[in-house]
Amino acid sequence: MDRVVLHATAGAGGNGCASVHREKFKPLGGPDGGNGGRGGSVVLVVDPGVHTLLDFHHRPHATARNGKSGQGGFRAGSGAEDLELRVPDGTVVFDQRGTIVADLVGAGTRFVAAEGGRGGLGNAALASPARKAPGFALLGEPGESRDLVLELRSMADVGLVGFPSAGKSSLVAALSAARPKIADYPFTTLVPQLGVVSIGGEDGVVYTIADVPGLIPGAAEGRGLGLDFLRHIERCSVLVHVVDCATYEPGRDPISDVQALEDELARYIPALGGALAERPRLIALNKIDVPDAAELAELVTPELKERFGWPVFPISTATRAGLRELSFAMGEQVRAHRAAQPGAEPTRVVLRPRAVDDAGFTIEPDPQLPGGFIIRGTRPERWIRQTPFDNDEAVGYLGDRLARLGVEEALAEAGAEPGCPVTIGDITFDWEPSTPAGVAVALSRRGTDRRLAQSTRVSAAERKAAKLERRRHRTDEELAAEVEQADGEPR
Numbered sequence: 001m002d003r004v005v006l007h008a009t010a011g012a013g014g015n016g017c018a019s020v021h022r023e024k025f026k027p028l029g030g031p032d033g034g035n036g037g038r039g040g041s042v043v044l045v046v047d048p049g050v051h052t053l054l055d056f057h058h059r060p061h062a063t064a065r066n067g068k069s070g071q072g073g074f075r076a077g078s079g080a081e082d083l084e085l086r087v088p089d090g091t092v093v094f095d096q097r098g099t100i101v102a103d104l105v106g107a108g109t110r111f112v113a114a115e116g117g118r119g120g121l122g123n124a125a126l127a128s129p130a131r132k133a134p135g136f137a138l139l140g141e142p143g144e145s146r147d148l149v150l151e152l153r154s155m156a157d158v159g160l161v162g163f164p165s166a167g168k169s170s171l172v173a174a175l176s177a178a179r180p181k182i183a184d185y186p187f188t189t190l191v192p193q194l195g196v197v198s199i200g201g202e203d204g205v206v207y208t209i210a211d212v213p214g215l216i217p218g219a220a221e222g223r224g225l226g227l228d229f230l231r232h233i234e235r236c237s238v239l240v241h242v243v244d245c246a247t248y249e250p251g252r253d254p255i256s257d258v259q260a261l262e263d264e265l266a267r268y269i270p271a272l273g274g275a276l277a278e279r280p281r282l283i284a285l286n287k288i289d290v291p292d293a294a295e296l297a298e299l300v301t302p303e304l305k306e307r308f309g310w311p312v313f314p315i316s317t318a319t320r321a322g323l324r325e326l327s328f329a330m331g332e333q334v335r336a337h338r339a340a341q342p343g344a345e346p347t348r349v350v351l352r353p354r355a356v357d358d359a360g361f362t363i364e365p366d367p368q369l370p371g372g373f374i375i376r377g378t379r380p381e382r383w384i385r386q387t388p389f390d391n392d393e394a395v396g397y398l399g400d401r402l403a404r405l406g407v408e409e410a411l412a413e414a415g416a417e418p419g420c421p422v423t424i425g426d427i428t429f430d431w432e433p434s435t436p437a438g439v440a441v442a443l444s445r446r447g448t449d450r451r452l453a454q455s456t457r458v459s460a461a462e463r464k465a466a467k468l469e470r471r472r473h474r475t476d477e478e479l480a481a482e483v484e485q486a487d488g489e490p491r
Contacts, residue, residue: 003151004056008114010143011039011064011080016120018137019072031127031134032074036119037067039143040080044093044102044150046109047086053152056085064114067140070122077119085113087150090235094149101148113148117141120386126397136394138386156194156210157334159236161261163252166244167286169193170317172211175327199331207334210236237337238330239265240282245293254285254300258308280333281310284326289316359406363414369428372421373414375407384425408433 014036021029042062062085068077093102093111102111120138127134160168176195193211198204212233233239241261243254266277283304285297297314304312311329315322354360361377380402387398402408411422411431422431474482 003149004053005060006056006085006113006148006150007061007145008042008148009061009063009145010041010114010116011066012143013037013039013117013119013140014067014069014077015140016122016125016137017070017072017075018123018135020123020133021073030132031123032072033122033124033137034070034072034074034076035122035125036070036140037077037079038119039067039116039140040064041082041112041116041143042114043082043084044087044091044104044111044113045084046089046091046104046107048089048107050086050088052088053091053150056150062113064116064143066143067117067119069140070119070137074124076122079119080116082116088152090153092151092153094151096147096149098149114144114146117143118382118386131393131397134393134397136388136391136397138394139388141382141385153234156236157207157337158209158238158240158330159233160209160211160240160242161233161265162242163244163257163261165247166242167317168211168242171242171284171286171315171323172209174317174320174323175209197327197331199327205331205335207331209240209330236279238280238282238333240284240326240330242284242286244287245285245296246287246290254296255303255307258283258304262308280337281308282326282329282333283308283310283312284322285312285314287316287318288314288321289319359410361405361407361410363407363410366421366423369421369423371417372423372428373411373416373431375422375424379405380407381425384427389427 016036017033019031019033021032023029042064062083064083065080067080070077087104089105089107091104092100093104093113095101104111118141120140122137123134126137160171162168172193172195175197195209195211196206197209198206210233241258243257245254285293285301288294288297294314301312301314304310313322313326313329315326317323359377361375361380364374364376366372366374383398383401388394412433416422416431418432419430421428
């Protein structure tokens with residue numbers, strides 16, 4: 001199994017806690033709600049001990065655990081552990097649009113398939129001089145959910161290409177300890193088979209060869225097992241054309257077979273980059289243990305060298321004739337390719353500071369609501385997801401955050417009018433300009449916001465000021481002025 005669909009769902013963050021400390025002989029204990037824990041992420045990790053994607057075929061859904069909610073007494077919720085999924089070396093990850101998002105090569109390479117949600121802040125973390133005892137806490141952020149396509153592309157040095165039943169599996173079995181299935185019918189090999197070849201003793205080279213499904217004309221357009229075959233030779237540094245010299249099919253000969261294989265390779269465009277036409281080639285004329293095949297191989301060898309310019313090796317996997325020369329030639333090509341590769345550079349830390357003119361959000365007209373606007377941005381959308389809209393004070397806190405970010409000023413510059421619909425994430429609300437951010441706002445009972453429900457009731461401070469004004473001693477001139485103002489006639 002070398003191609004599967006993975007449904008990855010990360011864990012949601014835990015909710016924050018809204019709590020006030022209550023203890024005997026300790027009045028005004030203040031908020032003590034803890035923060036929620038972070039949700040677990042779904043992470044793909046390359047494991048050299050894994051060689052297939054079969055586990056994902058049987059269990060395509062991967063769901064990480066959620067974070068725990070915060071509690072009173074400043075107790076934060078515990079974060080969930082990441083769900084690590086082991087994948088083979090050479091796994092390529094695609095998104096739903098077919099774009100490569102990760103190429104997992106090398107033991108220990110990690111890729112976050114779905115990011116866990118952040119935990120919500122408790123009211124202890126939300127306390128400020130203007131809001132000393134918040135009556136709300138933020139919700140945990142939902143975990144990311146993604147559908148990804150995993151493809152396994154063999155990490156082999158040498159790729160064997162050829163028509164079905166050309167003897168590729170027999171060649172792998174003769175050169176290495178691999179034992180692929182061998183039969184006398186086409187498309188015996190349905191999945192890639194890897195073998196390890198060691199030549200030259202201590203100073204020699206060790207390389208891997210891949211026996212992949214057979215190739216037929218039209219494979220680049222998806223005929224037969226062509227795409228399954230071509231996918232696995234993208235990483236190979238050397239390609240070996242295995243030609244059946246003992247076939248009795250009409251219209252086939254070694255020269256036309258090699259040309260047909262080259263035509264299919266030219267039509268296929270590797271997704272990982274690089275052209276297959278630039279890879280070194282070798283030609284192996286197989287089955288020379290058959291007398292007619294040996295005569296044909298001797299006849300076409302000069303023409304193959306003249307036409308393609310590649311080394312040609314008559315071989316027989318049954319009698320092992322010519323295998324030593326072929327294995328050494330493949331080893332030399334692999335050695336030369338490895339020497340030409342640039343040395344591995346240490347991982348560099350890349351810092352990407354935010355631009356000075358980057359506000360962190362964008363405003364665009366709403367195509368569905370006349371006069372409306374849509375606000376897009378990582379922080380505004382995250383704040384919307386974390387706000388409990390059944391709490392008026394939490395909605396007021398959201399308004400303060402958006403104002404501090406500059407959303408209200410940007411809406412005014414974009415021509416927004418009070419009452420116009422504004423959409424952020426999944427929430428659409430009528431925009432009403434609020435007080436400037438940072439101004440201390442007198443709150444009523446906990447969990448409410450006076451800006452959302454204005455009251456005409458006279459406050460205690462106003463009543464006290466009026467009482468002091470009434471009791472203040474007035475001079476004769478002030479009393480006369482008050483009587484004159486009340487009667488409307490001068491005295």
